[in-house]
Amino acid sequence: xxxxxxxxxxxxxxxxVTSFEFGFLKSQLPIGMMYVIESCLAVxxxxxxxxxxxxxSRTFEACERAFTRLAQKRGLCVxxxxxxxxxxxxxxxxxxxxxxxxxxxxxxxxxxxxxFAHGRLTNPTHPMWVHFESFxxxxxxxxxxxxxxxxxxxxxxxQIFMGHPYWGVWLSMGLMCAAICWALQGWLPPGWALLGGxxxxxxxxxxxxxxxxxxxxxVAATGGALALGALPRIKRSQxxxxxxxxxxxxxxxxxxxxxxGLFFGLPVAGALAVWMLGKNRPxxxxxxKRVAAPIFLVLALTAGAMGYYFWRTTGSPFDTPYLxxxxxxxxxxxxxxxxxxxxxxxxxxxxxxxxxxxxxxxQGLHSTGDTLGRLSAVLVKVCDFFLxxxxxxxxxxxxATLPYGFSxxxxxxxTRFLLLVCGVLVAGNMVPYVYVPHYTAPVACAIxxxxxxxxxxxxxxCGPAGLLLSRAVPVICVLMLLLRAGARPLHLPETPPFxxxxxxxxxxxxxxNLARASTLAQLQQLPGRQLAIVRYGPHHDAGxxxxxxxxxxxxxxxxxxxRDMGAAKNQELIDYFPDRRxxxxxxxxxxxxPLPYNPSPDP
Numbered sequence: 310x311x312x313x314x315x316x317x318x319x320x321x322x323x324x325x326v327t328s329f330e331f332g333f334l335k336s337q338l339p340i341g342m343m344y345v346i347e348s349c350l351a352v353x354x355x356x357x358x359x360x361x362x363x364x365x366s367r368t369f370e371a372c373e374r375a376f377t378r379l380a381q382k383r384g385l386c387v388x389x390x391x392x393x394x395x396x397x398x399x400x401x402x403x404x405x406x407x408x409x410x411x412x413x414x415x416x417x418x419x420x421x422x423x424x425f426a427h428g429r430l431t432n433p434t435h436p437m438w439v440h441f442e443s444f445x446x447x448x449x450x451x452x453x454x455x456x457x458x459x460x461x462x463x464x465x466x467x468q469i470f471m472g473h474p475y476w477g478v479w480l481s482m483g484l485m486c487a488a489i490c491w492a493l494q495g496w497l498p499p500g501w502a503l504l505g506g507x508x509x510x511x512x513x514x515x516x517x518x519x520x521x522x523x524x525x526x527x528v529a530a531t532g533g534a535l536a537l538g539a540l541p542r543i544k545r546s547q548x549x550x551x552x553x554x555x556x557x558x559x560x561x562x563x564x565x566x567x568x569x570g571l572f573f574g575l576p577v578a579g580a581l582a583v584w585m586l587g588k589n590r591p592x593x594x595x596x597x598k599r600v601a602a603p604i605f606l607v608l609a610l611t612a613g614a615m616g617y618y619f620w621r622t623t624g625s626p627f628d629t630p631y632l633x634x635x636x637x638x639x640x641x642x643x644x645x646x647x648x649x650x651x652x653x654x655x656x657x658x659x660x661x662x663x664x665x666x667x668x669x670x671x672q673g674l675h676s677t678g679d680t681l682g683r684l685s686a687v688l689v690k691v692c693d694f695f696l697x698x699x700x701x702x703x704x705x706x707x708x709a710t711l712p713y714g715f716s717x718x719x720x721x722x723x724t725r726f727l728l729l730v731c732g733v734l735v736a737g738n739m740v741p742y743v744y745v746p747h748y749t750a751p752v753a754c755a756i757x758x759x760x761x762x763x764x765x766x767x768x769x770x771c772g773p774a775g776l777l778l779s780r781a782v783p784v785i786c787v788l789m790l791l792l793r794a795g796a797r798p799l800h801l802p803e804t805p806p807f808x809x810x811x812x813x814x815x816x817x818x819x820x821x822n823l824a825r826a827s828t829l830a831q832l833q834q835l836p837g838r839q840l841a842i843v844r845y846g847p848h849h850d851a852g853x854x855x856x857x858x859x860x861x862x863x864x865x866x867x868x869x870x871x872r873d874m875g876a877a878k879n880q881e882l883i884d885y886f887p888d889r890r891x892x893x894x895x896x897x898x899x900x901x902x903p904l905p906y907n908p909s910p911d912p
Contacts (some may be wrong), residue, residue, distance in 0.1 A: 338780040346789070346792060347699055347831065348698040354702065379501040380707075389410075390507060398515060399793055399900065405676065412820065415445040415522060416458060417455065419474055419858075419860075420446065420859075422465045422467075423474075434452050439874075440871040442656055442660065443543065447633050451623070453630055463528060464478060468481065473772075484531050488530075488534035489753070508757065508783060511786045512786065513530070516804075518817060521879050522819045527750070533750065536554075539554045539558065540555065540577060552600045560607055563612075564611065565616065581600070660851070687739050694814065697814055698785075701816055702785075704763045706778055707815055710767065724762055727860035806819050825899075829868055833867050837890055838866075838868075843894075871885065873893070879908065
């Protein structure tokens with residue numbers, strides 16, 4: 310008899326619901342060996358900078374001279390950073406192969422990409438759709454995922470031109486790092502911009518979960534970088550191409566993270582308005598023609614395209630797949646404000662149980678302590694993911710250089726604006742119950758710019774010790790990259806997936822459903838077409854172990870996944886697919902394997 314691990318599911322279910330869905334910081338989540346090593350390196354850097362401030366000066370100076378000469382070729386640097394991101398991730402394929410989807414969002418974005426790759430914006434509702442219901446998917450009025458199309462579009466390019474949607478994710482990382490380098494050139498000297506671009510390759514383009522899952526992050530980060538990079542260029546020269554790039558950046562955020570795009574766009578639009586109406590404003594007609602008109606044109610086209618997409622998927626240009634999904638399945642309010650929601654009808658106990666669990670957790674989160682814990686958890690996760698010990702070091706050192714009585718007005722206008730953009734977006738991230746770091750992706754460039762500004766200040770205000778400290782930050786990042794790449798040969802504990810039992814640091818991945826991938830590979834090797842009916846245990850973990858997902862062309866698929874609905878209902882599906890061999894998969898077994906389906910009475 311096969312051993313079923315139902316009891317272990319019970320013990321982890323509530324933790325996953327709380328830590329993943331609601332963004333709370335759980336004390337039992339380990340920070341990982343890599344975080345500890347990076348922290349030790351940061352502390353050691355401070356000690357060395359104080360005791361041996363001139364260590365390695367000649368070597369650093371020689372490297373900086375060559376680095377500065379290269380940085381003067383701005384276009385070349387942008388291209389090199391983008392290619393470096395692509396090359397770095399490709400070089401890691403032997404130890405970090407193409408990821409298998411594991412979380413519900415992964416499968417949703419893969420469905421969107423597959424739909425676009427088949428030349429459609431959405432799919433018709435399948436006549437047997439009830440058997441295929443799953444999380445993050447809508448079936449009425451059409452069949453698609455609830456997410457916005459930005460991430461799916463770049464994955465479609467990978468699927469069509471390179472044979473797998475992951476290569477679209479790979480391309481998006483190269484574009485993101487190149488865009489960050491270009492944006493930083495608008496705010497910082499060329500050498501610092503090149504350094505920031507290379508640091509983005511290390512921290513965001515290698516072991517980061519943005520580069521190793523299908524959730525996204527790079528599309529919104531690219532949009533934020535284009536918008537922020539265009540702003541100082543527009544103020545300097547009022548070129549239409551910079552305005553078009555700003556519009557493109559805002560459009561990328563709108564079609565990938567529209568909620569966050571609202572909070573990101575407000576300070577950017579405010580800065581443009583202040584400039585256009587301020588003392589150093591350009592002629593009004595020139596600003597309208599070269600700045601306002603191109604941005605408005607791009608955003609108008611984006612709004613029209615998004616409205617058309619919504620109309621095709623939901624039947625209304627003002628209704629989104631996301632809202633349809635929430636009305637259909639989710640009894641939980643995403644924001645802590647009361648409003649009515651119609652009663653939800655479920656067809657499968659597994660789906661109902663999962664959403665009811667989340668509802669029960671939500672109903673208990675109304676105390677002041679819970680609210681403060683949720684808000685502080687967002688801040689901690691932002692710091693863990695975007696900063697870590699290496700980037701926190703120059704920020705703390707820069708704060709230590711501020712004189713007594715220092716005020717907000719004494720900061721440079723650039724620093725104030727970047728802080729405002731980051732603060733507004735992070736505040737917006739605190740409103741919903743759910744938070745994952747890629748929600749803050751639009752300000753990834755701004756956060757990196759603030760780190761670089763802090764490094765510049767420490768370099769000029771703290772003497773030889775500050776100079777060494779600023780030089781040590783990229784060295785720490787390179788050392789951490791090498792340690793993470795050599796974790797297995799060096800027998801170092803790898804960073805745990807942060808949605809399972811780890812925190813979201815720069816090298817934390819997300820879980821993969823390897824059991825499903827293995828079963829799918831077995832079924833795909835069999836002759837003919839297959840139908841896999843999936844049965845779960847009484848305490849199934851739908852968050853990290855959901856199996857029932859299909860592509861855009863269900864009837865033409867080699868393998869079709871369906872839910873066990875009892876012998877009678879299953880027979881209806883089997884009769885619909887008379888040419889398929891039918892299997893039963895006990896997904897919660899310790900070693901799930903497809904078994905010939907036996908239409909026995911319901912257990």
